[in-house]
Amino acid sequence: MNTIRRQPALWLASAAALALGGCASTSSTSKAAQPAGLQKEEASIPFARMDQSIYDWQANGQDGLWIQDVHRDWYYGTTLGPCFGLDWAVAIGIEQRGSQLDKYGTIIVPREKSRCPLSSFVRSDLAPPSKKKNSGSADEAKETAPAAN
Secondary structure (H helix, E strand, O other): OHHHHHHHHHHHHHHHHHHHHHHHHHHHHHHHOOOOOEEEEEOOEEOOOOOOOEEEEEEEOOOEEEEEEOOOOEEEEEEOOOOOOHHHOOOOEEEOOOOEEOOOOEEEEOOOOEEEEEEEEEEEOOOOOOOOOOOOOHHHHHHHOOOOO
C-alpha cells in the first residue's frame, strides 16, 4: 500500500525536474543572443521623447533594439521577453518612468498592441548591423566582374 502512495509523488517530482530543465535551457539561449560591443553598466537617455531626443532605432529581432539619441550615440535595450511585432514594426512608442529612458522603460509596438518592458538598457560601442538582405547586389557584381577588353 505504501508503494501506491509514493508513485504519484515520484511522478510529480520527475515532471517538475523536466519542467525546470526546460526553463534553464531556454534562459541560456536568450543570453547567448546578445550583440557584441555592449557596455556592462546601465545607461539612460535623459528627456527621452521620440520627436526630440531619439534620432533612430533598429530592432534586433524580437529580443531587443538599438536606439540612437540626438548626439548619435547608440544604446541597446533588451526586452524582458520576446516582443511580438518588433522585428517588422515601422513605428514604436516609448513609455518611460520619469523623464528618462532606462531599463525601467517600456517599448510599445502600436500596430500589434504589444507592450514590451525592458530588462536592460546599456550603451553600445557599435552601431547595429546593416540590414542588407540582398547579398548579390548589382554593385557587388560590377566590382567582382572582370573588365571587358
